[in-house]
Amino acid sequence: MKKIYFDHNATTPVHEEVFEAMLPYLKEEWGNPSSIHWAARAPRKAVDTARERIAAFLNCTPLEVIFTSSGTESDNHAIKGLVNAKKGKGNHIITTKVEHPAVLNTCKHLAKEGYEVTYLGVDSKGMLDIDELKDGVTDRTILITVMYANNETGVVFPVDEIAAIAREKGIAFHTDAVQAAGKVPLDMQKLNVDLLSISGHKLYGPKGMGALFARRGVRLVPLIHGGHHERNRRGGTENVAGIVGLGKACEIASRDMEREIAQLTRLRDRLEKGLIERIEHVYVNGDRENRLPNTTNISFEFVEGESLLLNLDMKGIAASSGSACTSGSLEPSHVLMAMGMSHELSHGSVRFSLGRINTEEDVDYLIEEMPPIVDRMRSMSPLYAGAK
Numbered sequence: 001m002k003k004i005y006f007d008h009n010a011t012t013p014v015h016e017e018v019f020e021a022m023l024p025y026l027k028e029e030w031g032n033p034s035s036i037h038w039a040a041r042a043p044r045k046a047v048d049t050a051r052e053r054i055a056a057f058l059n060c061t062p063l064e065v066i067f068t069s070s071g072t073e074s075d076n077h078a079i080k081g082l083v084n085a086k087k088g089k090g091n092h093i094i095t096t097k098v099e100h101p102a103v104l105n106t107c108k109h110l111a112k113e114g115y116e117v118t119y120l121g122v123d124s125k126g127m128l129d130i131d132e133l134k135d136g137v138t139d140r141t142i143l144i145t146v147m148y149a150n151n152e153t154g155v156v157f158p159v160d161e162i163a164a165i166a167r168e169k170g171i172a173f174h175t176d177a178v179q180a181a182g183k184v185p186l187d188m189q190k191l192n193v194d195l196l197s198i199s200g201h202k203l204y205g206p207k208g209m210g211a212l213f214a215r216r217g218v219r220l221v222p223l224i225h226g227g228h229h230e231r232n233r234r235g236g237t238e239n240v241a242g243i244v245g246l247g248k249a250c251e252i253a254s255r256d257m258e259r260e261i262a263q264l265t266r267l268r269d270r271l272e273k274g275l276i277e278r279i280e281h282v283y284v285n286g287d288r289e290n291r292l293p294n295t296t297n298i299s300f301e302f303v304e305g306e307s308l309l310l311n312l313d314m315k316g317i318a319a320s321s322g323s324a325c326t327s328g329s330l331e332p333s334h335v336l337m338a339m340g341m342s343h344e345l346s347h348g349s350v351r352f353s354l355g356r357i358n359t360e361e362d363v364d365y366l367i368e369e370m371p372p373i374v375d376r377m378r379s380m381s382p383l384y385a386g387a388k
């Protein structure tokens, strides 16, 4: 059976060069980088080099990079670390309704602890209203946390505008750039964010590895207390192989991004055009201008998304839906619901997220296989029969 992977926003395959770079640190260079003897030297150097590579990728200084265990930890570290450091200065956080659970549930947790949280809405294209953000700021606001790009729709938020507002008002600004890293250039000299999260496995690096950019001077209370690692900012012996992998992944992303953006955009557009031409009642969700090059979220009316995914899986095609049906609940996607979509349409939505391994043949295979599957499913739908 063919195996075609259109789920790169869930995770990416480890790049061959990343794998090669990591191997020595799982094998012969097993020393603890904090030791003072010979066994520490190579791992210590490797950690330093990786930090420099990530700093080059983000155009920041190596001291502004904190290694974490995931994008989720980076988000938690940024948000909890910042509000804990600002105790007594205010208790209000601004975020959006469409954040990843790593941010959303962190904010919900803080709300239970007494923080006031404003969840900004989005319009039908999944875009933020900047005026709503401005109006939401109070003299108690200590943090704005708004994602760079949405994992379900790929919509890219105007992070530079938000950063300008935050800076003008003297409010800390964190952005979850887990989906943006490697797909759009991130330059910390140009972007006035204070905190930015990235994750290894979304950019062809290892799972369980993340980093947090924390601008010089931004104070954070550590999330994980322990030894003096990461200059007292995150305790725990370094995951040397993971760190090396993330460093290499960032180096490769810097090198290949321009070419990949062009390729992904071309494939994504071909995929959308092919499906729209061949299947009726199909809608692309989210702002089609301001979005990641690799992501498309498509609603197939009169079709149940989870069954569609199972049918695609039988053809060897991996894609995903934003809804949480797979985890046993039938909740529709919180992102599509925030965009004002009906339950039915949101349940019929599929996310295709492309990556460097995809080819035109992959896309054409999907375009060939999809129409008969949708036809079959619709033929069983009383709603479709009524709509015809």
Ligand code: PLP
Pocket (backbone or CB within 6 Å): 009, 010, 069, 070, 071, 072, 073, 075, 100, 102, 147, 149, 150, 151, 176, 178, 179, 199, 200, 201, 208, 209, 210
């Ligand atoms: N933030 C966003 C936008 C994501 O898409 C994800 C993963 O899907 C995360 C955070 C969490 O990253 P990790 O899987 O490394 O914990």
